[in-house]
Structures are given as structure tokens and as C-alpha cells.
Amino acid sequence: MAENNDNGINTDADQNQTITQNTNSNTNHYDPSLPNSPYFIGANESSGALLVTQMLDANNYHSWARSIKRALRIKNKLGFIDGSLCAPADAENPLMEHWLYCNDIVISWLQNTMTVDIKASTLYVETAHQLWVEIEQRLAQQNAPRIYEIKQGIAALMQGHDTVSTYFSKLKTLLDELINYESIPNCTCGGLKTVVSNQERDWVMKFLMGLNESYKGLKAQILLIKPFPKLKEVYSLIQQEEKRREISNDALATEGMALVSRMDMREVEKKNTESPKKYYCTFCKMAGH
Known part of the structure; x- marks a missing residue:
């Protein structure tokens, strides 16, 4: 028997209404015509689209997988690969037809970013998850x-003729990839804070x-x-110093050019002053012409 709403208890009608609303919500979520549906395919989302520019080979799986996941999450298609x-x-x-269509689209997207040999070995898979x-x-x-190659690259990396920005970008790329292999687990107790x-x-x-x-000093x-600064803070300090030096060098170069210009003018004036003395007229017995 249904209870009265005045007693603060939901009636059977209220429960049925809630179930109906949830069902409608789920139906709307999968409606292929809605942009937030995983079955929605935009006008420019063809099977020939290239999700990422990085091609999968035998050495870059982790960075490739990270980029692919991000791209599929944006398109609301991540569920097709994670199962x-x-x-x-x-x-x-x-x-069913919408699922099959989207599944084939995602498979094509993945294969479009694989090298030829890897793609050839995946032609007969049935699902994107598989x-x-x-x-x-x-x-x-x-x-x-x-991991050996990454750590070797980190150890050997030097700034050389690179700008601070270029050197930092190279180092950060290697460090980010290393984290994919040797990530530190999340811990809310603070036990890994020192690590x-x-x-x-x-x-x-x-x-x-x-x-x-x-930059020794x-x-x-x-x-x-x-406390000891973080990497991004240290990079900011070094980059500011690099910019300061560039400005100083530009100022010195400008001052040097101005000095050379003044010296050139003095030489011209000197020549103009001395030049009349080089001529002597034997007829008039006078210098200057």
C-alpha cells in the first residue's frame, strides 16, 4: 500500500515517475542524434580522419596510447576501446546498427595512426576493444x-647551442615519457610525499x-x-636571465654601432678638412685648388 506524501515518504507513483525519468535519461544519453551521445558522428568525422599525428611503431606505444585516449575522450568514444x-x-x-557503425569508425581511426606492418596484423579484429x-x-x-633509452637520453642531454626554452622542452618530453613507465602511485596519506x-x-x-x-653563478x-624550488620555477628563473642577457647584448650592439658611426663621421670631417691642402695652384701660388 502506498504511503502519503505528507508523511515524507515517496509513493508508488513517485517511484514509478523516478524510474521513468531515469529510463528517459539513459535513452537520451544514447540517442545518436544528440552531440553528447557516444553514438553521435559529426559531419567531419569520417573513417579516414587522423586522430593524432604520431604514428604507432614498436617504440612509442605509451605516448601514442595517451594521445589516442585524449582524442577519443574528446569525441566521446573512449568507451569503445576500454570495454x-x-x-x-x-x-x-x-x-545495434549505430554501435556497429561507431565501432568500425573507431577501428579505422586507430589503424590510420599505425605503421604499415602493425596495421596489417590487425585487419581482422572485430571490435575496437579487441x-x-x-x-x-x-x-x-x-x-x-x-626506459634505458629514455634515461640514457636524459643523462646525455645538454643545452649546447639550444635556447633555454628548447633545452627545457627536450628534457620535459623525456621526463614525461619516463613517468608513463615509472609513475609514482597516488597516496592520500602523505607517505609518498618524500618520494x-x-x-x-x-x-x-x-x-x-x-x-x-x-649560468654557473x-x-x-x-x-x-x-624550500628547494620546483622544476618549472627554476626554468622560469633561468629563462628570465637568458632574456636579460639578450637585452643587454642588444644594448651593447646598438651602442657599438653608434660608436662606429661617430668614428666614421669624424673620419669624413677630417678628410674634408685636410683635402684642400692637397691641392696647390702653381699659377696663383695658392693652396686649395
């Missing part, structure tokens, strides 16, 4: 050689060690800062 959006259980379901798992099992396990702090300090040390010797000052 959260499965095909309707009922083959007569009106959404393709994703297969690629992960084949390429994600080859960690040790890539994270030490990692950040190591990154700063490497950045400073790779800088040119012309500034590097010594940074090492004395307490």
Missing part, C-alpha cells in the same frame, strides 16, 4: 629497453647540470634556495 560500451545484448536493438587490448599486449610490455619531493629535486638537478657554464644561487 565500457559493449554491443547491445539484443541483436534487434535499434542501437584491437586496443591486442596492441597493448604486444607493445606495452617492451618497457626495459625504452615525490626527491623526484622533483632530481629533475631540477638534471636541468641545472645540462645548462651551459655561463645563477645555478649556485638556485641550489641555496629554501
Whole structure:
């Protein structure tokens, strides 16, 4: 028997209305005509679209996978590769055709970003999720050689003739890729705070060690800062110093050019003053012509 609404208890009618609203909400979520639906395909989203510019090969799975996930999340198609959006259980379901179409689109998108040899081995997969798992099992396990290459690259990286910005970008790219292989687990208890702090300090040390010797004095000052600064803060300080030097060099160059110009004018004036003395008229017995 349904209770009265005045007693603060939902009636059967209210419960039925809530169920109906939830059902309608779920139906709207999967409505292919709505942009927020995973089954929605935009006018420019063809099977030939290129989600990312990086082509998958045997050495870059983690960075490729990260870019692909981001691109599919934007298009609301991530569920097709992570297995959260499965095909309707009922083959007569009106959404089945939409699911099959989107599944094939996602497979094409993934294969468009693979090298020829990898793509050739995935031609007969049935679902985007199956393709994703297969690629992960084949390429994600080859960690040790890539980690070695990344750490070797970090150790050997020096600024050289690069600007501070270019040098930092190269280092940050290697560090970000290394995190994909050696990420520190999230911890809310604070037990890993020291580990994270030490990692950040190591990154700063490497950045400073790779800088040119012309920054030796500034590097010594940074090492004395307490609390120890983060990598982005140190980069900002070094870049500001680089800009200051550029401005100083420009000012010196301008001053030098002005000095040369003044010296040239003096030479011209001197020649103009001396030139009349070079001529002597034997007829008039006078100098200057």
C-alpha cells in the first residue's frame, strides 16, 4: 500500500515517475542524434580522419596510447576501446546498427595512426576493444629497453647551442615519457610525499647540470634556495636571465654601432678638412685648388 506524501515518504507513483525519468535519461544519453551521445558522428568525422599525428611503431606505444585516449575522450568514444560500451545484448536493438557503425569508425581511426606492418596484423579484429587490448599486449610490455633509452637520453642531454626554452622542452618530453613507465602511485596519506619531493629535486638537478657554464653563478644561487624550488620555477628563473642577457647584448650592439658611426663621421670631417691642402695652384701660388 502506498504511503502519503505528507508523511515524507515517496509513493508508488513517485517511484514509478523516478524510474521513468531515469529510463528517459539513459535513452537520451544514447540517442545518436544528440552531440553528447557516444553514438553521435559529426559531419567531419569520417573513417579516414587522423586522430593524432604520431604514428604507432614498436617504440612509442605509451605516448601514442595517451594521445589516442585524449582524442577519443574528446569525441566521446573512449568507451569503445576500454570495454565500457559493449554491443547491445539484443541483436534487434535499434542501437545495434549505430554501435556497429561507431565501432568500425573507431577501428579505422586507430589503424590510420599505425605503421604499415602493425596495421596489417590487425585487419581482422572485430571490435575496437579487441584491437586496443591486442596492441597493448604486444607493445606495452617492451618497457626495459625504452626506459634505458629514455634515461640514457636524459643523462646525455645538454643545452649546447639550444635556447633555454628548447633545452627545457627536450628534457620535459623525456621526463614525461619516463613517468608513463615509472609513475609514482597516488597516496592520500602523505607517505609518498618524500618520494615525490626527491623526484622533483632530481629533475631540477638534471636541468641545472645540462645548462651551459655561463649560468654557473645563477645555478649556485638556485641550489641555496629554501624550500628547494620546483622544476618549472627554476626554468622560469633561468629563462628570465637568458632574456636579460639578450637585452643587454642588444644594448651593447646598438651602442657599438653608434660608436662606429661617430668614428666614421669624424673620419669624413677630417678628410674634408685636410683635402684642400692637397691641392696647390702653381699659377696663383695658392693652396686649395
